[in-house]
Structures are given as C-alpha cells and as structure tokens.
Amino acid sequence: MSKEAIIKLDNIDVTFHQKKRDIKAVKDVTIHINQGDIYGIVGYSGAGKSTLVRVINLLQVPSAGKITIDGQVTYDNKVTLNGGQLREQRREIGMIFQHFNLMSQLTAEQNVAFALKHSGLSKEEKAAKVTKLLDLVGLSDRAQNYPSQLSGGQKQRVAIARALANDPKILISDESTSALDPKTTKQILALLQDLNKKLGLTVVLITHEMQIVKDIANRVAVMQNGKLIEEGSVLEIFSHPKQELTQDFIKTAIGIEEAMVKIEQQDVVKNLSAGSCLVQLKYAGTSTDEPILNDIYKRFEVTANILYGNIEILDNVPVGEMVAVLSGDKVRLEQACQAILAAGVELTVLKEGGQA
Ligand SMILES: Nc1ncnc2c1ncn2[C@@H]1O[C@H](COP(=O)(O)OP(=O)(O)O)[C@@H](O)[C@H]1O
C-alpha cells in the first residue's frame, strides 16, 4: 500500500523489570495499521496484546523501538513528544475496555461530557456535542441514567461515546465485548463497524476470540508469548493459516472441529469402502461459484456425498469449507482430485477407503 500507515509500530520491545526477574511482555513487534482498517490482534491471555496497544498512545512506554502515529514520530528509543504534545496526541486516540471504566456517580451524559473537559468548547457546544455522541451510539434516551441503571451493552455504548468525544482518528478496543453476552457482542461489533464506515475511524481490536476478528476485521495479527507470529488480511489468514496457534484459533471460529467429531461417527465414514475417500475442500473467492462437484461427476463419474459445508463471507470474499466422501473408479478418483486442485481448491485427503 502506498499510503503511509496511520499507526506504525517498529521493532517494539516492552520489558517489565521486577525484583527477581525481567518480563519481556512484547518482543520485537512490528505492525503497520492503515487508516480505515479494523485491525484485529488475537492471542491468549498473557500474550502481550494489552501491553502492545498501550504503547500506541504511550500509556505504556516501550523499552525499545519506534512509534509513528499519523506521520508523527512519538517514540524513537525515547519519547519524542513533550507533555503538551503527548496530551494532545492522546486525545486523537480513544480507548474502550472490557469493564467499561465509567464513573458510577455520573450520569451517561456526564460521563461523556467529562472527556470534553479540556476541549475548549463552550458549555452549550459541549452539551450539543454530548447529545450528538449519545445519538451516534444509539443511547439518546438514556442520557440521564447512571451506569448502575444501564445494561452491559448500554454501558459500553456510553464508553464508546466518551472515547469518541475528542474526534479521535483511532479507537482502541481492548476486549470490549468480553464481558457481554453473544447477542450484545454482535450489537457492539456492528456499532464499531458502523463507526468505522461513517467516520473513517481506524479500529484496533484486541480479542482472544477469532470469531470477533472474522466478523468485523479486515486484517489480523496473531500474538504468542510477546511475539507477533502471523499477520495478514483476514482472508489470507482464514484461508491459509500458517502457524499452529492460528489454525487452532480458526478452528474454534469456523466450527469444523466440532463437526469433525460428528462426521467421524457416521457409518459412511467409519466403513469407508474401497474406491472412496474422505476429503476436506477449502476454497476462496471465484472458485466458490464453480460447480466443481458437478463437474467431477460429469468428467470422471466421481460422486460426492457432502457431509459438512460452510461458507463465510470474509471481507466481502466468500470462503468455503466442505467435507465430503468422493467415490468412483480408483484412477478416475485420482484424476478428479487433480481436477479439483487445478480449479484452485485446496484438497486434503482425511481418510482413504478400504483401510482400517
Ligand atoms: N505492569 C506490568 N508489570 C509487570 N508485568 C506485566 C505488567 N503488565 C503486563 N505484564 C505481564 O506482561 C505479559 C503480557 O501481559 P498483557 O499485555 O496484559 O497480555 P494480554 O493482554 O495478551 O493478556 C504478562 O506476562 C503480564 O503478566
């Protein structure tokens, strides 16, 4: 991409010095995030995700590396901004968290207004802005409620309105849906997606759930033990995960793991006959549209008994996964498999017939 990334983290190290030992929470991580991205960072607890994103607004000062935000170098082995610049820069970056972090003695409206304290707006302008922000997150009718009177999803909406008070270009979401039920999670994710589209907001989305990345992100980074182990577009990562950890994350998101248990219990699979094989097919983009299985029947008289199928739309591209038993003459079966591969479909033979 020719346009310079809005967030550039280069070779970031974060080491916590403790009495007995040093903890290297982030190790030599380089991530570039483009304007308008919804960028997912996934990894298990303790992987270093929160520490890494706190580096973006220098809430966490790294031990080494270089940070460039919207063209401005903020850290180059040392902080390069003065106090005033740093405060100004932090206003450009909104943040939301798992536990909302609202002030319980203030109403929804007052919580949002609090973020405008140093905005230089008049009282009337502030009031108008708060109204606009609560409207933006769909909470106009709750302005006078205290956090204790709001549901989890509503609290997170207040927190989002507050995070957007100073018109940031970047919103960091650190496990912001982890305390919410699945339905509310979907609603909050839809709101983030909407804000991304409407405002051109760049969203950095930390989560331990690949499903969330799959739902709204366009790029994803996978972290393990402080290191970045894999990075790419959601489409690339979901269709060709390279690392074992990434594959694990994806399996839980796609549900094939669960399906495989059931598939293996089916008689047709348990007693797979000679001349049959159990295959897993994966395809992305155009090849989805081709009636490949019809085609191999016509050309090779190989039949397909589909046991599992799933199609997801990832970043506007259909990605499908299928498990099927292919049956036919031995030679023609082999030819059919070659034809499937030639059509750009990934094929893995899970089990061959006539073998134990
Ligand atoms: N302020 C801190 N002092 C010491 N160790 C910390 C601190 N913050 C995080 N850590 C350690 O750094 C590692 C990464 O933590 P964290 O960034 O919170 O991971 P994640 O967000 O992926 O769960 C963990 O081992 C954690 O215990």
Ligand SMILES: [Mg+2]
């Ligand atoms: Mg964390």
